[in-house]
Amino acid sequence: MVFYAIFVTYDDNANAKLQNNETNPMENSLYRDYPFFADVQVMIFIGFGCLLAFFRFYGFSGMVFNFLTATFSIQWAILIQGFFQFFYDGKIHLGVINLLNAEFACAVVLISFGAVLGKTSPVQLLVMALLEIPVFAVTEWAVLKYIRINDAGGSILIHLFACYFGLGVTFVLYRPGLNDGHAKETTSYQSDILSVMGTLFLWVFWPSFNSALTLKGDDQHRAILHTFIGLSSSTMTAFALSAVFNRRGKLTMADIQNVTLAGGVTVGASVDMMISPVAAYGLGIMGCTACFFGYKYLTPFIARHLRIQDQCGIHNLHGLTGLISSTAGICAILLANEETYGPSMYQIFSHRAPPLGDPKLLELQKLIPGLKPGLGRTAQEQALYQVAAIFSTIAASTVGGLLTGLVIKLPFMASPTDEDCFDDGLFFDMPSDFESVAIKTTKSCDEKGEMNSNV
Amino acid sequence: MVFYAIFVTYDDNANAKLQNNETNPMENSLYRDYPFFADVQVMIFIGFGCLLAFFRFYGFSGMVFNFLTATFSIQWAILIQGFFQFFYDGKIHLGVINLLNAEFACAVVLISFGAVLGKTSPVQLLVMALLEIPVFAVTEWAVLKYIRINDAGGSILIHLFACYFGLGVTFVLYRPGLNDGHAKETTSYQSDILSVMGTLFLWVFWPSFNSALTLKGDDQHRAILHTFIGLSSSTMTAFALSAVFNRRGKLTMADIQNVTLAGGVTVGASVDMMISPVAAYGLGIMGCTACFFGYKYLTPFIARHLRIQDQCGIHNLHGLTGLISSTAGICAILLANEETYGPSMYQIFSHRAPPLGDPKLLELQKLIPGLKPGLGRTAQEQALYQVAAIFSTIAASTVGGLLTGLVIKLPFMASPTDEDCFDDGLFFDMPSDFESVAIKTTKSCDEKGEMNSNV
Amino acid sequence: MVFYAIFVTYDDNANAKLQNNETNPMENSLYRDYPFFADVQVMIFIGFGCLLAFFRFYGFSGMVFNFLTATFSIQWAILIQGFFQFFYDGKIHLGVINLLNAEFACAVVLISFGAVLGKTSPVQLLVMALLEIPVFAVTEWAVLKYIRINDAGGSILIHLFACYFGLGVTFVLYRPGLNDGHAKETTSYQSDILSVMGTLFLWVFWPSFNSALTLKGDDQHRAILHTFIGLSSSTMTAFALSAVFNRRGKLTMADIQNVTLAGGVTVGASVDMMISPVAAYGLGIMGCTACFFGYKYLTPFIARHLRIQDQCGIHNLHGLTGLISSTAGICAILLANEETYGPSMYQIFSHRAPPLGDPKLLELQKLIPGLKPGLGRTAQEQALYQVAAIFSTIAASTVGGLLTGLVIKLPFMASPTDEDCFDDGLFFDMPSDFESVAIKTTKSCDEKGEMNSNV
Secondary structure (H helix, E strand, O other): OHHHHHHEEEOHHHOHHHOOOOOOHHHOOHHHHHHHHHHHHHHHHHHHHHHOOOOOOOHHHHHHHHHHHHHHHHHHHHHHHHHHHOEEOOEEEEOHHHHHHHHHHHHHHHHHHHHOOOOOOHHHHHHHHHHHHHHHHHHHHHHHHHHOOOOOOOHHHHHHHHHHHHHHHHHHOOOHHHOOOOOOOOOOHHHHHHHHHHHHHHHHHHHHHHHOOOOOOHHHHHHHHHHHHHHHHHHHHHHHHHHHHOHHHOEOHHHHHHHHHHHHHHOHHHOOOOOOHHHHHHHHHHHHHHHHHHHHHHHHHHHHHOOOOOOOOHHHHHHHHHHHHHHHHHHHHHHOOHHHHHHHHHHHOHHHOOOOOOHHHHHHHHHOOOOOOOOOOOHHHHHHHHHHHHHHHHHHHHHHHHHHHHHHOOHHHOOOOOOOOOOHHHOEOOOHHHHHHHHHHHHHHHHHOOOOOOO | OHHHHHHEEEOHHHOHHHOOOOOOHHHOOHHHHHHHHHHHHHHHHHHHHHHOOOOOOOHHHHHHHHHHHHHHHHHHHHHHHHHHHOEEOOEEEEOHHHHHHHHHHHHHHHHHHHHOOOOOOHHHHHHHHHHHHHHHHHHHHHHHHHHOOOOOOOHHHHHHHHHHHHHHHHHHOOOHHHOOOOOOOOOOHHHHHHHHHHHHHHHHHHHHHHHOOOOOOHHHHHHHHHHHHHHHHHHHHHHHHHHHHOHHHOEOHHHHHHHHHHHHHHOHHHOOOOOOHHHHHHHHHHHHHHHHHHHHHHHHHHHHHOOOOOOOOHHHHHHHHHHHHHHHHHHHHHHOOHHHHHHHHHHHOHHHOOOOOOHHHHHHHHHOOOOOOOOOOOHHHHHHHHHHHHHHHHHHHHHHHHHHHHHHOOHHHOOOOOOOOOOHHHOEOOOHHHHHHHHHHHHHHHHHOOOOOOO | OHHHHHHEEEOHHHOHHHOOOOOOHHHOOHHHHHHHHHHHHHHHHHHHHHHOOOOOOOHHHHHHHHHHHHHHHHHHHHHHHHHHHOEEOOEEEEOHHHHHHHHHHHHHHHHHHHHOOOOOOHHHHHHHHHHHHHHHHHHHHHHHHHHOOOOOOOHHHHHHHHHHHHHHHHHHOOOHHHOOOOOOOOOOHHHHHHHHHHHHHHHHHHHHHHHOOOOOOHHHHHHHHHHHHHHHHHHHHHHHHHHHHOHHHOEOHHHHHHHHHHHHHHOHHHOOOOOOHHHHHHHHHHHHHHHHHHHHHHHHHHHHHOOOOOOOOHHHHHHHHHHHHHHHHHHHHHHOOHHHHHHHHHHHOHHHOOOOOOHHHHHHHHHOOOOOOOOOOOHHHHHHHHHHHHHHHHHHHHHHHHHHHHHHOOHHHOOOOOOOOOOHHHOEOOOHHHHHHHHHHHHHHHHHOOOOOOO
């Protein structure tokens, strides 16, 4: 709160003093950003909240800790990102655009949260958010300001960062006692339905997520089309794979809850480019396939051999797909030329625009008024910068995650014991119908010896 | 995917090459269409998904097969409708408007799905979608291109088509063994609540559905008002009828889940016309009454005597109301005159505009710049064309439905046995709490001999 | 319906006749109001519906009676508010803006509903809505037309009015038999999750609620920022207080469902003013603290000593916070000056604008074209009028609530007996799994003697 008092003020679009007789109220940036902000809000609070409530005895915690962590992360990100991106005249200038950026930082924390779901106390989650946001903000600022990449859907900065940060944390928090699963690590009929609802909210609003920070106009239009196509193709693929590779051709709810979303991540890095609809379709299929087999083989493998217990399989849904997406982004950059894009290529790939003083810049500015001077990079140069960004993001997030893991493993962080994992009863006053159900089921689970080891 | 590779490209609003120095990014068609597209997405994936999850042991299937069928239908409709409506220069030109049209085709499939809910395997559903979309696209194209009707809310093309197609399919799939109900054809407390949530999502966003394809401006404004009024009046009527006609004045959840929505369909065909708010109010009451008594008397009747097992009662919610709506649309067309509408009558009823070369056209174009030449039809002529459209839509959909039913009845379609109907266990790996509940309840249901025969 | 027939017609933005060659369809007021209308619709029907379904055996009633009451209230409010605000040429002129206003009136009824949840029949609720809407509309009209206040977020007119009206009703409906709680006054695991979903929907769309009726442009921008900040800070505070003040540091779901929302109310009265982000942050904390301790101490106190059984604690979430908000609004008015606001101060505080004929008005109109003449009030005068509005609103609502309580206590209103309270079985045909669960749990509750007296 003290930070808000000292540093935060309104940006120009929210400051009454700066409105004058040439200001058309309907051209306020609000009307450009708010619809996308609202959609992302639904994703963060309702989509993620329902999706993370998939455990049978951990539904309160999944949904409520998501709420708590998200609220804290957004406030904290407004401050931290504010210092790096919206700080001038000694103040952070606040508008809906800041909130939107903060929501993206918040999504990063929530993805990382998925790796340790069920094994962390709310205090640990808040400390994780407290540390992850600055690491993310610095990485974001460094990559965007110095490496200068194209990453409209955030495949590199959001998904890869979040994934490797989360894996770093969970590596440190390794619990050998949970290697053979946990009696309460199970779903119920209602919790699975709730989780599918969360998936559907994410699915429906993902086009807004991927397109919120693109250029307006045709770029945003393409971003929405590509995300929709990518999600559709990955959904179809997920159903097909789930039916073919599971026992007796039955579908697994965990696949439907997670793998269907892979396409949204995979189109991310090239979402605003002219990659053609069929490429988005193919990316959806590739991402979904990688994600599906990741859940099937890679997650158990890294849990057993690398001591990384990735609870929600974020490495499949965000890591593998993020890598595919980044690679596709690099290909799209290498293939970009003026023939396909026309002069607006220099808007989308703004770093390829001629630098200030270049006569070609003036020529282009006749075609596109307001084109900003760039760095005059070639496609190959830009591709190399993308590669650099990928590696430095992964490095920063892994190191950050490991250090954060060490901090939240400290004894006074109230980490739950192995036995208390996946149990709402530790953190909440439970309604009277909870305990009886829990005991009964745990018993019958023990008897049958059935439990899901990876959901 | 191959089709996407060969045929699909961007439309002008999503093509970077066609943006030039006169293009204002904020005037991209995206910002006109996307908000309505997002609302319809919520209806399709979340509204329908929750609504169809009302069976106690078929909640996974209701929600997940809705997801699968919807995703497939939209992709397929983009291609098929693309060929008929957006095909030039050897390519389908893709924009958000195509997705919006495809969502409407998808709604058609999902309504038909309601007739066979619980009795079909996912393979059968996909084949149904595979066949229904082309029949729909051809009918839509023929009716809009040759008969040329006014049907902004899709009462004829969406609701009537979907209803009679679905009835055709279910007629062929007649299961005599289910005539006396099924032990699992029942709801639970949680599934009923989930289904009401679905209803509420449909209710809230229905104004967007009915107005998405109208002309912009006052037409869309009226469409939203009429839909809202129609839904409100049908909701009040549904509550009143449910309380009065059920045993001991108790409300039935099935009425609240379905009958409340009748008004949204009934205002459809005349939704953008100057029918006055009170007419929308009256249409809501009429549609709701027809729908309610349809559920009470007609559905059991056609199940017993016509061998049509209409699982969700789509004939009541979409058929009867669609017929009322079409009739009301014809009345509204007959009553339309320049006194009420002013010159913009020739925009709404575009086929009544004078043909090219008529001096009256030039006069009108002074009042309404950009008015397109029409066919010079009179109100009576237009009304007759509407009648023709109604009959040809019903004919095409019934025949299409019957043929589709024959195809999906083929032995290799993995149709579930009578006993396995309404049971998620056939298609999903179920969580451990499912089986025990199912067995227990089925037993107690058998003992009591209680089951709902029409929900 | 008769009223609709006689009195309701379209407003200028929905009337085809009034569109001419200077009308740009995209400038129709629809596109300004509809997005906010849709957001508020989600809050009313889905947010409130889920939130009020928190009782274990009263989920159907909570959600469905919310649906019924909301639909009825909106229709009724369109007529009643129409007569007071949109009546000219002998007709009520209807546009989306009327629906938006009616939704606010509907929110008033639903808040009051919270005070008597579980103890009233649907007939009583409809009569309550029937009487509350006119009292509200008259109060709103009198306060806005004669006292002329600033209250963009409706803290005074919506929250204070609704709270004291509801308390008046519940005072008359006092049931001494429920003083020691009721066996069915309890939640379940699923109902608590559903209720949190309702809270999240309200949380996510609250910025739209608070900003829907502000001036467009920077005012609306600030309203959204303040509401978001207020909600965030109150959410953090609610979690902290819940963990600190409950037994063994456990969180209580009722706190998370209600107290987190306090910030949205608290910023209401000053939501569009230049109060600075930190003030919004502080207001969120203050409102949340008052609300939390209200639930803990005040609700039991007024139930025992003042015979006011406030079922959902609306006095905490809307009354206390509304008072804080109104006070903050007065402070913000007293602090407002041209230095902070620039000349647009006379738009926000329109009653402080110079009256017609004042030379200063002409001067200001050069800076802000279209500035309307005001009343030339000073800040102190405006503050006094705000105080007057607060007291007259509380007086009108309390008297209205008491009288309404007397009416719905009449014997033929089918009020449920004490025993039948909080039980869906009284009003609904229940699914077969309901009764058994209910009996079993009630018994075990009785044995344990555990029940929540205030949720």
